[in-house]
Amino acid sequence: MDPGAAALSVVRHTEPEALGNLTAVLQLCAAGKLRCSEKTRRPSAVTTRKVAEALVAGDFYPDEAIASFAWPLLLHAGGLARLDGPRLTLTPKGRKALGQPGHEVIRGCGNAGRGTPRSTSSAGSSRSRARRPRPRRQTVSAALGLCPPGEWIGVNDLFAACAART
Secondary structure: OOOOOOOOOOOOOHHHHHHHHHHHHHHHHHOOOOEEOOOOOOEOHHHHHHHHHHOOOOOOEOOEOOHHHHHHHHHHHOOOEEEEOOEEEEOHHHHHHOOOOHHHHHHHHHOOOOOOOOOOOOOOOHHHHHOOOOOHHHHHHHHHHOOOOOOOOOHHHHHHHHHHHO
């Protein structure tokens, strides 16, 4: 980009995009089009390209796979898909999600993993696993609730609001 050119700001309304993207990626998964590394569980380059082509408004940047890389990971993390060899396949929850409203599926994925024990293979010492986690999600949610709607705030101000809530 020419340093003298004015930066172009684009507003993307990602909530409605997410509903369409969820359906598109679930359909790709149901068709057997998504592949991930068995070792790292990351989507392949071909999968990332296929997902990018299916996204409602494309990826965020033309030369960077952000959303197209994340969607297969989100399906897996949300319990909608599992690795079957290198292929990502829908779980019963994922097959059910194809017939449900997208906002309900996304809400259900946001609750995935809550109340389940952490894997013993996760990073960190056994002492850190034994401690009770802080209620970070509630703290961040409360701090975001204090933000003025439709206005930008500085990161330091947000962090100060989080710190004040703990």
